[in-house]
Amino acid sequence: MSIDHLHFRQAMQHTPFHDRFAAMSTTEHWATWNTYKVPYVVNKLSTEYFAVRSGCSVMDLTPMEKYRITGSDARAYLDRLLTRDISNLRPGRVTYVVWCNDDGKVIDDGTLFQLDENTYRLCAQHHQLDWLLISADGFDVQVTVETHDIAALAVQGPTAYSVLTLAGIDGLDDLKPFGIKNLQCKEFPVTVSRTGYTGDLGYELWTDPANALALWDAIFAVQGQYDIHAIGLDTLEMVRIEAGFIMPGFDFNCAEATIRNGYDRSPYEVGLGWVVNLDKGHFTGRKALAAEKEQPAKRRLTKLVVEGNKPVGEAFIYAGKNGKQLGEVKCTMWSPILKANLAIADINFISGRLPENLWARFDYKRELKWNTTWARCHAQTKPFYSPEHKSATPPARF
Amino acid sequence: MTDVIIIGAGHNGLVCASYLARAGMDVLVLESSDSAGGMSASRTIADDYHFPGLAHVSYPVSKHIRKDLQLDRFGYQPGAAIDSVALDADGNHLFIGGNSVTGKDLPESDAAAFPVFKSRYLEFASKIRPLFENKPPRLKNMGFADLRTLGKLGWNIRIGLGKEAMYELLRVAAINIYDVLDEQFEDERLKGAIATDAVMGSAMGPRTPGTILTWLQRLQGELNGPLSSQGGAHLIHALTQSAEDAGARIRFDARVAKILIDNDKAFGVELANGEMVKARLVISSADPRATFSEMVGAPKLDAMFASRVKQIRGAGVAGHLHLALSGLPNFIGISESQMGNRLLVAPSMRYIEHAFNHSKYGECSEHPILEATLPSVHDRSLAPDGHHVMSVNVAFLPYDLEGGWEEQKTTLAYKVISQLGEYSPDLKSMIVDHELLTPVDIESQFGAVQGHWHHGELSIHQSFMMRPLHGSAQYDTPVERLFLCGAGCHPGGGLTGIPGRNAAKRVIELGGVK
Numbered sequence: 001m002s003i004d005h006l007h008f009r010q011a012m013q014h015t016p017f018h019d020r021f022a023a024m025s026t027t028e029h030w031a032t033w034n035t036y037k038v039p040y041v042v043n044k045l046s047t048e049y050f051a052v053r054s055g056c057s058v059m060d061l062t063p064m065e066k067y068r069i070t071g072s073d074a075r076a077y078l079d080r081l082l083t084r085d086i087s088n089l090r091p092g093r094v095t096y097v098v099w100c101n102d103d104g105k106v107i108d109d110g111t112l113f114q115l116d117e118n119t120y121r122l123c124a125q126h127h128q129l130d131w132l133l134i135s136a137d138g139f140d141v142q143v144t145v146e147t148h149d150i151a152a153l154a155v156q157g158p159t160a161y162s163v164l165t166l167a168g169i170d171g172l173d174d175l176k177p178f179g180i181k182n183l184q185c186k187e188f189p190v191t192v193s194r195t196g197y198t199g200d201l202g203y204e205l206w207t208d209p210a211n212a213l214a215l216w217d218a219i220f221a222v223q224g225q226y227d228i229h230a231i232g233l234d235t236l237e238m239v240r241i242e243a244g245f246i247m248p249g250f251d252f253n254c255a256e257a258t259i260r261n262g263y264d265r266s267p268y269e270v271g272l273g274w275v276v277n278l279d280k281g282h283f284t285g286r287k288a289l290a291a292e293k294e295q296p297a298k299r300r301l302t303k304l305v306v307e308g309n310k311p312v313g314e315a316f317i318y319a320g321k322n323g324k325q326l327g328e329v330k331c332t333m334w335s336p337i338l339k340a341n342l343a344i345a346d347i348n349f350i351s352g353r354l355p356e357n358l359w360a361r362f363d364y365k366r367e368l369k370w371n372t373t374w375a376r377c378h379a380q381t382k383p384f385y386s387p388e389h390k391s392a393t394p395p396a397r398f
Numbered sequence: 399m400t401d402v403i404i405i406g407a408g409h410n411g412l413v414c415a416s417y418l419a420r421a422g423m424d425v426l427v428l429e430s431s432d433s434a435g436g437m438s439a440s441r442t443i444a445d446d447y448h449f450p451g452l453a454h455v456s457y458p459v460s461k462h463i464r465k466d467l468q469l470d471r472f473g474y475q476p477g478a479a480i481d482s483v484a485l486d487a488d489g490n491h492l493f494i495g496g497n498s499v500t501g502k503d504l505p506e507s508d509a510a511a512f513p514v515f516k517s518r519y520l521e522f523a524s525k526i527r528p529l530f531e532n533k534p535p536r537l538k539n540m541g542f543a544d545l546r547t548l549g550k551l552g553w554n555i556r557i558g559l560g561k562e563a564m565y566e567l568l569r570v571a572a573i574n575i576y577d578v579l580d581e582q583f584e585d586e587r588l589k590g591a592i593a594t595d596a597v598m599g600s601a602m603g604p605r606t607p608g609t610i611l612t613w614l615q616r617l618q619g620e621l622n623g624p625l626s627s628q629g630g631a632h633l634i635h636a637l638t639q640s641a642e643d644a645g646a647r648i649r650f651d652a653r654v655a656k657i658l659i660d661n662d663k664a665f666g667v668e669l670a671n672g673e674m675v676k677a678r679l680v681i682s683s684a685d686p687r688a689t690f691s692e693m694v695g696a697p698k699l700d701a702m703f704a705s706r707v708k709q710i711r712g713a714g715v716a717g718h719l720h721l722a723l724s725g726l727p728n729f730i731g732i733s734e735s736q737m738g739n740r741l742l743v744a745p746s747m748r749y750i751e752h753a754f755n756h757s758k759y760g761e762c763s764e765h766p767i768l769e770a771t772l773p774s775v776h777d778r779s780l781a782p783d784g785h786h787v788m789s790v791n792v793a794f795l796p797y798d799l800e801g802g803w804e805e806q807k808t809t810l811a812y813k814v815i816s817q818l819g820e821y822s823p824d825l826k827s828m829i830v831d832h833e834l835l836t837p838v839d840i841e842s843q844f845g846a847v848q849g850h851w852h853h854g855e856l857s858i859h860q861s862f863m864m865r866p867l868h869g870s871a872q873y874d875t876p877v878e879r880l881f882l883c884g885a886g887c888h889p890g891g892g893l894t895g896i897p898g899r900n901a902a903k904r905v906i907e908l909g910g911v912k
Binding site: 076077080081101102131134135137138139281282284285286287 | 701
């Protein structure tokens with residue numbers, strides 16, 4: 001079954017899960033994501049946030065861009081497309097990937113699923129069909145959009161494993177992080193991957209749109225035993241910052257959509273140097289990236305813990321209080337679980353290094369009055385939040 | 399290991415080979431056919447009739463190349479100057495020389511305007527010469543040589559031309575020749591003849607923007623000397639000797655199937671027979687589209703670059719007819735002593751534009767434009783005693799002719815012959831044999847993708863630093879140790895040798911084979 005996602009009467013299309021979200025929503029606070037109507041918040045942001053961090057959350061992933069890549073050259077095609085060495089990828093495994101344009105600037109990132117020997121699924125933040133087809137020249141490969149052919153849910157949180165097991169999905173015990181399994185949920189098939197964008201224990205469930213509501217109902221049938229909440233995009237934005245995940249198009253410009261010279265970013269500049277392998281053979285952007293690597297680093301997207309408890313909002317970053325302006329905050333949040341102000345900022349380096357004494361200057365409002373303040377920032381290299389229970393196999397039962 | 403492999407022994411490949419061999423490099427030229435010259439190689443039909451190849455008339459090569467490669471030592475001499483004859487159905491032909499034009503019914507004003515016009519455009523051509531002779535300047539990261547080229551160009555145009563002429567050059571540089579000629583002349587025959595030189599070989603009609611530029615490019619040749627009856631084969635002979643004298647080796651019947659690349663660096667080639675030949679540098683005079691898409695292959699290139707290669711515009715629209723004749727045909731109104739000239743069938747610019755229009759829709763006009771020569775008038779050895787050979791450029795023949803060429807080739811040859819028959823009633827009765835080369839034949843025999851003479855249209859967006867395409871200017875390619883030296887590079891096609899020379903200079907500038 002495929003979703004009729006282009007119906008002209010509806011500016012915002014319904015995902016196969018929409019009826020359930022609509023029935024639960026008390027806020028009617030809807031967002032458009034890739035033409036689909038999805039919630040920002042279903043009921044209450046704090047409840048939804050803590051469902052991810054302390055219970056079990058369910059989010060609609062259907063609108064995410066999904067491409068099926070098949071053909072005898074599929075692996076060679078992906079090798080040329082992606083910056084990462086994927087020679088260790090096997091059927092039933094997922095890996096995080098980035099792809100660049102000829103200038104070595106990031107077009108988008110995503111997850112690559114190897115479904116079988118010559119079949120892959122690439123999930124992306126933005127629409128990528130044009131770039132994927134441009135890259136297909138010279139390869140025996142077929143690229144098709146499967147965004148509208150699959151219903152997908154993200155079930156995330158410390159109790160996600162327990163909830164799904166209780167909901168009737170057997171076989172999750174030995175599913176390791178970044179693994180994929182084809183399982184049954186009661187009488188229908190569901191593909192489960194241990195992946196997510198929350199930095200917590202979690203799974204992504206993929207099924208035919210015809211089974212969407214049955215899957216939803218199976219999960220929410222155990223709501224009496226576990227705290228399960230449907231969540232929206234506002235929660236996702238919070239937890240992904242805590243997990244230290246960056247978002248192309250928001251934290252930095254996607255290369256082929258950037259107009260101004262120098263406004264695009266290389267993988268090194270957004271902290272994704274670890275997914276670039278210059279020695280794996282030719283790939284698009286390799287030459288430019290090799291040349292960039294010879295030069296001192298110019299800038300980096302940097303995770304910051306900002307002192308104090310005032311909401312940072314939009315801010316410039318300086319080398320020292322009243323020092324040289326170095327960059328700006330791209331996204332920010334108050335982390336309820338860490339009790340800290342978190343930010344991800346685009347910061348210019350000085351002599352190839354991140355300056356140590358970083359300060360943020362920002363405006364905040366107190367009882368309708370604007371004030372300006374300075375706050376010391378501390379750069380982090382690790383994710384802000386990375387609980388141990390995230391990666392245990394089998395996951396702990398809560 | 400060989401220092402340099404050059405793919406293709408056309409005139410650009412040979413020029414490049416001779417320069418590099420003279421710079422002390424060990425050069426191996428790999429040619430797919432059994433003789434040197436590519437499109438300029440001589441051809442033979444019916445055993446005894448020899449033709450100078452597709453380039454059947456030429457301008458002298460530049461004095462730099464002549465001197466640097468010691469071409470005179472190897473027998474190179476520009477041929478005797480010839481006129482162009484604008485054929486007229488009633489026999490009132492125009493005889494057009496370098497700076498004069500005569501003929502029945504020619505308005506006096508046109509006769510007077512022609513030398514003025516011609517000298518002005520030759521001056522334009524000479525002022526923009528730095529742009530055509532040197533490697534095209536980059537727009538970003540310019541080197542000193544680039545600044546010098548731009549500096550010279552600016553000085554020439556602003557100071558050298560003077561204000562009024564500069565304004566005129568800037569006005570016409572990118573526009574079409576139709577409008578410009580209409581401003582200057584009344585006589586349709588004259589305008590048709592001039593416009594033919596601006597469009598022959600390109601998918602352009604006189605009304606196509608950029609046809610002043612293609613004409614100025616042709617005038618670059620005339621700056622070296624007058625048009626002569628000399629075909630490319632003569633130049634090829636001298637170049638081959640020059641290259642071999644300098645130590646370059648030429649291997650025939652060696653078709654390059656693949657350029658071998660490891661870690662984004664070229665290290666040799668693989669021949670069609672599977673043989674691998676290694677070298678420190680590979681320089682391709684083949685069509686850039688064939689070089690990148692077939693010999694390198696898209697997977698070895700960055701995706702956007704590979705995609706841009708596929709978008710290079712360059713579908714050939716010119717074909718070539720060779721006629722073996724049992725005698726010298728009579729052309730009404732042309733004396734026997736005038737038969738060595740270049741005969742043009744393009745009676746008006748409208749006629750040319752109509753012929754071009756058909757090609758845009760995959761059709762072949764009933765009235766193509768023709769450029770005919772009788773090389774045997776100048777060189778009696780080309781045909782048996784008393785016999786002659788006639789060589790005809792025919793435009794516009796679309797590469798992708800609706801219905802395909804296989805079925806319609808003979809019809810077209812007949813059409814061209816009967817068209818020439820209108821000026822020469824006895825031509826048809828003298829034909830011993832003929833050969834027609836369509837763009838499809840030119841592609842399969844010379845490797846020019848889609849049969850384009852210039853390895854890519856000479857349009858403004860594919861000229862100078864954009865030739866052959868963004869990401870591969872100045873004879874470099876994205877693949878290290880792989881260079882281009884053919885007509886697909888700046889400044890383009892024609893028997894100039896400049897792409898070959900500039901590529902060699904570029905290789906030397908970058909440190910040679912080190």
